[in-house]
Amino acid sequence: MKKFIDRKFCVAPMMGYTTPYARTLYRILSKKTFLFSEMIATKTLIHSKNTQSIIANELQNPIALQVGGSEYNELKLSSKLAYELNYDEINLNVGCPSKAVQKGSFGACLMQDKSLVRNCLEAMQIYENIEVSIKCRIGLGKKFNYEFFEEFIDEILKSGIKIVYIHARNAILTGISPKSNRSIPPLNYDFVSKIKSKYPDITFILNGGIDSIEKALTLSKLHDGVMLGRLVQNNPFCLKDVDKFFYNDSKNYIISEKTIKDYFNFIRPKLGKDSIYRLLSPLLNIFFGIPDSKQFKIDIHLKMKEHNFDILEKIFLKFVNENKLLIN
Numbered sequence: 178m179k180k181f182i183d184r185k186f187c188v189a190p191m192m193g194y195t196t197p198y199a200r201t202l203y204r205i206l207s208k209k210t211f212l213f214s215e216m217i218a219t220k221t222l223i224h225s226k227n228t229q230s231i232i233a234n235e236l237q238n239p240i241a242l243q244v245g246g247s248e249y250n251e252l253k254l255s256s257k258l259a260y261e262l263n264y265d266e267i268n269l270n271v272g273c274p275s276k277a278v279q280k281g282s283f284g285a286c287l288m289q290d291k292s293l294v295r296n297c298l299e300a301m302q303i304y305e306n307i308e309v310s311i312k313c314r315i316g317l318g319k320k321f322n323y324e325f326f327e328e329f330i331d332e333i334l335k336s337g338i339k340i341v342y343i344h345a346r347n348a349i350l351t352g353i354s355p356k357s358n359r360s361i362p363p364l365n366y367d368f369v370s371k372i373k374s375k376y377p378d379i380t381f382i383l384n385g386g387i388d389s390i391e392k393a394l395t396l397s398k399l400h401d402g403v404m405l406g407r408l409v410q411n412n413p414f415c416l417k418d419v420d421k422f423f424y425n426d427s428k429n430y431i432i433s434e435k436t437i438k439d440y441f442n443f444i445r446p447k448l449g450k451d452s453i454y455r456l457l458s459p460l461l462n463i464f465f466g467i468p469d470s471k472q473f474k475i476d477i478h479l480k481m482k483e484h485n486f487d488i489l490e491k492i493f494l495k496f497v498n499e500n501k502l503l504i505n
């Protein structure tokens with residue numbers, strides 16, 4: 178049996194950002210936010226030696242593993258791994274427009290072959306108690322085309338999946354970078370509302386251009402849920418308000434010395450196994466928008482070069498102590 182999970186607020190999968198370390202910080206700040214791994218190619222997932230450290234799920238539930246691929250057997254094996262690692266969901270990436278991803282026959286280019294996507298999603302459904310979902314765009318190219326989007330959704334839903342994350346802009350597969358593909362194609366949230374009215378029993382999560390918690394809250398009332406990427410990339414500490422605003426918790430999380438201690442307790446055993454930058458980078462965003470934090474930043478970068486973990490922890494603790502009001 179699948180357990181019910183409220184996906185009212187989701188953190189988008191972001192390669193290089195939603196690392197196991199960042200996800201741990203997100204989970205410290207919010208117990209309810211639905212998390213995503215970075216996208217991982219099925220081939221890498223199955224064959225790479227250090228995959229386990231990338232996809233390890235250390236009590237970060239509720240969480241989805243996002244994969245990129247279009248080979249049925251690889252997708253099946255990926256579902257098996259997601260199940261063994263206690264993920265709640267496995268998600269197929271049909272939204273990434275990068276050249277490398279197109280070469281590997283996955284990502285947004287798969288929107289051109291809706292029956293292949295349906296078969297992929299069918300292949301992934303090997304366990305009853307793990308959800309299979311998709312993250313896609315609303316179309317391809319420069320022009321909006323609702324029929325194309327509707328026909329795509331009609332077909333993929335025949336696979337039996339119940340959750341669709343929609344980055345509500347087209348993907349342009351040639352001539353612009355993945356980064357520009359997150360801003361140049363215009364947003365169109367109406368496509369998401371329209372498809373929802375056709376499929377009221379399917380969960381459609383809105384993604385794209387939601388750049389404040391206030392906007393997210395308004396949109397979460399109009400849709401089944403919202404997914405945020407860059408806002409959390411730039412300032413993960415905004416997650417401290419999510420449990421209260423989106424899940425009706427009585428209190429919001431207060432950032433304190435405990436936040437820093439909890440995070441260091443998690444990363445300390447990993448020291449030497451991964452780069453100090455990857456371990457600490459999620460925490461560096463604590464300086465986001467705080468005036469006069471330049472000296473702290475200089476100290477942190479200096480001590481990072483010296484790999485001096487205990488002193489680094491003390492600097493963060495001092496910062497939190499001195500800026501309690503500003504960061505909360």
Ligand SMILES: Cc1cc2nc3c(=O)[nH]c(=O)nc-3n(C[C@H](O)[C@H](O)[C@H](O)COP(=O)(O)O)c2cc1C
Pocket residue numbers: 189190191192193194215216243270272273312344359384385386387404405406407408410
């Ligand atoms: C640095 C970065 C990496 C991303 N990596 C992925 C990824 O691995 N998988 C994916 O489906 N989308 C990826 N995306 C797209 C986001 O999941 C999201 O769809 C997009 O940023 C739009 O949401 P936003 O406007 O809230 O940022 C990435 C975005 C960024 C900024």
